[in-house]
Amino acid sequence: MANPAASHSHEHHIVSTGTYFLTLVKLICLMVLTVWIASFNLPKIGPISGTVVNQVAALAIALLKAYLVVTIFMGVKFGTKLIKLWASIGFIWVLLIFTILGDYTTRHFEPAVGWDGAAESALPREAPEDPAMPKPNDLNLKIRQ
Amino acid sequence: MDHGHEHGHVPGLNHQYEDMAQQSDTYIVGMWSFLASEVMFFGALFFIYTLYRWNYQHDFYVAHEHLDVRLGAINTTVLLFSSFTMVMAVQSAQLKERIRVMGYLAVTVVCACIFLTIKYFEYKSKFEDHLYPGLSFADDAVKAFGNHALENGHVAVNMNHAQMFYGLYFGMTGLHGLHVLVGIGILLSLIRLWYNRANTVIHDYVPTEMVGLYWHFVDLVWIFLFPLFYLMPLPH
Amino acid sequence: MSSTDTTLGELHPQPHREAPSYLDDGHTIASWLLTGDHKRIAMLYLISVTFFFFIGSVAAGLIRFELTSPAGVVLESETYNKIFSAHGVTMVFLFLVVAIPAVFGNFFIPLMIGARDLAFPRLNLASWYMFMTGGLCILIGYIAGGVDTGWTFYTPYSSLYSNTQVTLVLVGVFVSGFSSITTGVNFVATIHKMRAPGMTWFRLPLFVWSMYATSLLLILGTPVVAITLLLVIFERLFKLPIFSPELGGDPVLFQHLFWFYSHPAVYIMILPAFGVVSELIANFSRKRIFGYHFVAFSSIAIAGLGFLVWGHHMFVSSQSMYESVVFSLISFLVAVPSAIKIFNWTTTMYKGNIVLHSPMLYAISFLGIFTVGGLTGLFLGSIGTDVHLTATYFVVAHFHYVMVGGTMLGFLGALHYWWPKMTGRLYNDTMGKINAIIVFIGFNLTFFPQFILGWMGMPRRYHYYYFAPEFQAYHVMSSMGASVLGLGFILPAFYLTMSLINGKKASSNPWDAHGLEWQTTSPPPTSNFLETPIVMDEVYDFDPVSEHEQDMKDQAEHPSDEDQGHMPGGGHH
Numbered sequence: 001m002a003n004p005a006a007s008h009s010h011e012h013h014i015v016s017t018g019t020y021f022l023t024l025v026k027l028i029c030l031m032v033l034t035v036w037i038a039s040f041n042l043p044k045i046g047p048i049s050g051t052v053v054n055q056v057a058a059l060a061i062a063l064l065k066a067y068l069v070v071t072i073f074m075g076v077k078f079g080t081k082l083i084k085l086w087a088s089i090g091f092i093w094v095l096l097i098f099t100i101l102g103d104y105t106t107r108h109f110e111p112a113v114g115w116d117g118a119a120e121s122a123l124p125r126e127a128p129e130d131p132a133m134p135k136p137n138d139l140n141l142k143i144r145q
Numbered sequence: 146m147d148h149g150h151e152h153g154h155v156p157g158l159n160h161q162y163e164d165m166a167q168q169s170d171t172y173i174v175g176m177w178s179f180l181a182s183e184v185m186f187f188g189a190l191f192f193i194y195t196l197y198r199w200n201y202q203h204d205f206y207v208a209h210e211h212l213d214v215r216l217g218a219i220n221t222t223v224l225l226f227s228s229f230t231m232v233m234a235v236q237s238a239q240l241k242e243r244i245r246v247m248g249y250l251a252v253t254v255v256c257a258c259i260f261l262t263i264k265y266f267e268y269k270s271k272f273e274d275h276l277y278p279g280l281s282f283a284d285d286a287v288k289a290f291g292n293h294a295l296e297n298g299h300v301a302v303n304m305n306h307a308q309m310f311y312g313l314y315f316g317m318t319g320l321h322g323l324h325v326l327v328g329i330g331i332l333l334s335l336i337r338l339w340y341n342r343a344n345t346v347i348h349d350y351v352p353t354e355m356v357g358l359y360w361h362f363v364d365l366v367w368i369f370l371f372p373l374f375y376l377m378p379l380p381h
Numbered sequence: 382m383s384s385t386d387t388t389l390g391e392l393h394p395q396p397h398r399e400a401p402s403y404l405d406d407g408h409t410i411a412s413w414l415l416t417g418d419h420k421r422i423a424m425l426y427l428i429s430v431t432f433f434f435f436i437g438s439v440a441a442g443l444i445r446f447e448l449t450s451p452a453g454v455v456l457e458s459e460t461y462n463k464i465f466s467a468h469g470v471t472m473v474f475l476f477l478v479v480a481i482p483a484v485f486g487n488f489f490i491p492l493m494i495g496a497r498d499l500a501f502p503r504l505n506l507a508s509w510y511m512f513m514t515g516g517l518c519i520l521i522g523y524i525a526g527g528v529d530t531g532w533t534f535y536t537p538y539s540s541l542y543s544n545t546q547v548t549l550v551l552v553g554v555f556v557s558g559f560s561s562i563t564t565g566v567n568f569v570a571t572i573h574k575m576r577a578p579g580m581t582w583f584r585l586p587l588f589v590w591s592m593y594a595t596s597l598l599l600i601l602g603t604p605v606v607a608i609t610l611l612l613v614i615f616e617r618l619f620k621l622p623i624f625s626p627e628l629g630g631d632p633v634l635f636q637h638l639f640w641f642y643s644h645p646a647v648y649i650m651i652l653p654a655f656g657v658v659s660e661l662i663a664n665f666s667r668k669r670i671f672g673y674h675f676v677a678f679s680s681i682a683i684a685g686l687g688f689l690v691w692g693h694h695m696f697v698s699s700q701s702m703y704e705s706v707v708f709s710l711i712s713f714l715v716a717v718p719s720a721i722k723i724f725n726w727t728t729t730m731y732k733g734n735i736v737l738h739s740p741m742l743y744a745i746s747f748l749g750i751f752t753v754g755g756l757t758g759l760f761l762g763s764i765g766t767d768v769h770l771t772a773t774y775f776v777v778a779h780f781h782y783v784m785v786g787g788t789m790l791g792f793l794g795a796l797h798y799w800w801p802k803m804t805g806r807l808y809n810d811t812m813g814k815i816n817a818i819i820v821f822i823g824f825n826l827t828f829f830p831q832f833i834l835g836w837m838g839m840p841r842r843y844h845y846y847y848f849a850p851e852f853q854a855y856h857v858m859s860s861m862g863a864s865v866l867g868l869g870f871i872l873p874a875f876y877l878t879m880s881l882i883n884g885k886k887a888s889s890n891p892w893d894a895h896g897l898e899w900q901t902t903s904p905p906p907t908s909n910f911l912e913t914p915i916v917m918d919e920v921y922d923f924d925p926v927s928e929h930e931q932d933m934k935d936q937a938e939h940p941s942d943e944d945q946g947h948m949p950g951g952g953h954h
Binding site for chain 3 (some may be wrong): 178
């Protein structure tokens, strides 16, 4: 690892024009496929709605295209382990941002009352009185002397 | 053994490196690190899109109907082809074929220009229909989206949410377009370096490869933008 | 302290000078402003961050002055809002994130790994220019009226309602963010690919490990805040709706995205300080760092886990309760690697041969102060207590303990440790020690009362507290402490600058420390080493027995040196 003069396969491996051209053809075919699939409203699969099926199909094809570009055009397939790691780390890390969805899926996405045409929000503006809660004056607290 | 002053004799090798292999490796690691940061940059935008699309599915669908799938598909093809010519340019650089390098790079630039031109026309049609975010965003759903806006005769789209869609559309494709524009600048500089037989590019194909990596990244972003904006499925 | 005394240290004789030092290699302005030399760029950064620190400190002084009276003293509320926002923006984006990496990382990473320069010297220079452009933008924003949104720029106030210079300041922050990213790229490429022969990963100084972890955070975290702030700019300029509730946007989304970076940002601030403290404690205890692998891996663990805890800044923001619980749990987990480091440093000192020079005093202060800061973070990380403590002075005290008591002490310790190497001059060590004590006392006097204030309910970012005049005693104590702390920050400017004028010339290794940077001259030549070093053993190869013997020998031969407060390695005959 520390010897800088160690040769690496990347420098000497020249990919053939044929491979590149074939990859281009595959990419264009995938593009045509994704446009074609998008013209159908796919049926639901089990509990998963048709919309999601369509979307997953489109994203799967996009991922396939991305995989071809990254591995062949960007040379990751022929690169060192470090390059393979570096190429994957960006995409894996970006998934972390999507964990923000964890917040939104576990609560009601709530537009503010009166704005955006929303008639009312899930939570009322004034909380109703809960008879079990003590009223402030009952607490007999002396916060300030 | 004095390493300090003898390196100038290897053309294209910078003084802080021991040999070309180390320099090339370091350039590639550096470029991929930069691309990792770009992935996070666009990734946050993709996340914002995901969140709002998930919450406003119907409105986003109606709003997206104004986009022309054919133009999007042509743009995708053009960019994919430009990625091909870019990687051919890198291959030619590896084989030290200068004329071919410049040729392929020139075709890449042409493709990029075609992409931006089509984008210009797309944006123009949005502006004509007042579909750009801001205070003068279209109020009339039927005028903007035609029959798609109607459901059982009633207007069924929230124009505020449509404005969010266009905010995201212009934000994301705009930033992508900016990256394409910057890419054109970089490609033109690269052509000039090859034309002038500069030491940086003649003796080492890696600078050309670095530009290639950037260009493929730009293509990658579009590969995801295209289905998300143009090929939105009907909520069903 | 005569400058004609150029006698060099006996223990590590100066290598024969064949090349001029980097300071002498060109005296024109162009040779500095167009340099590719990482050491010169580090000095440029040192001047810049000192300048920005001064500006942030003036704002801090105004805040503390204003808070001495329950109804305010001279400022109006609007102005007060702008002052604390300026303090936050300057200190966070223009000092803390940048200081140790850009000054000491730039200077010492190539030296510590045995390289001639960083991987991308011109990118390094561009990085400094981006930093200065961003900083200048921000300063112009202040002069044109400043921002009153706080350094956190919460929407929709910042994107729609504030009438202040939000756009200008955010453009400045955006541009300086790119400086961070390029610095990170440079460091990662350098550490991976340019280590000297024999310098394996586990022979690296722990400072380099910390800088590597910091660089990962810089590369992966900064772009997220860059795009978020860019969207706020677009929302202000083009009314591009992303966070505005009127159109169905979610303001809390801004908070998620902002804190997704800003929490890793605090680890960007502290990890370099951890690295510095590792160097100081090992070298001034004359002992190998205990648990080297644990300390190295804990840096990476902090970098990784640090990306998973941002929600603990949002417990009261209407974030889902379930998500909050997850964040609270992971926040407790991320405290573990930091604690591991503290234990390892303390154990390193145990039965070590401790030498209390000024850098070591900063390191020891760090241990105590950072521990307090870290532990109080746990109160804030548990949701029940956070509901009461959030947005109070408890939070302010907590983050100042870790940022000032952590990063700033790390910065000062690094400055005092590496000053002889960077400038080739020795400063008065007694002054350094007195200063360390002043900083320690001033710091605790300033910020400990703030814990109590926060617990009692004093809200943060409030201009006045007339509704609770009993807080005044604590505020006054805090402000008095701030004056002492300010003295502690100003004094180094004097005695360090004086050392440039009439300090003794330093030998290559005045502290008798270990590390490749001490194997070259002080200051180093432009190409760092006259021959590429070959590394045979790990860096902290102290042997306690022979160190002790050498020390006894030194004491016997030169009994007076220690008493006079001279630094060793400078005055031996």
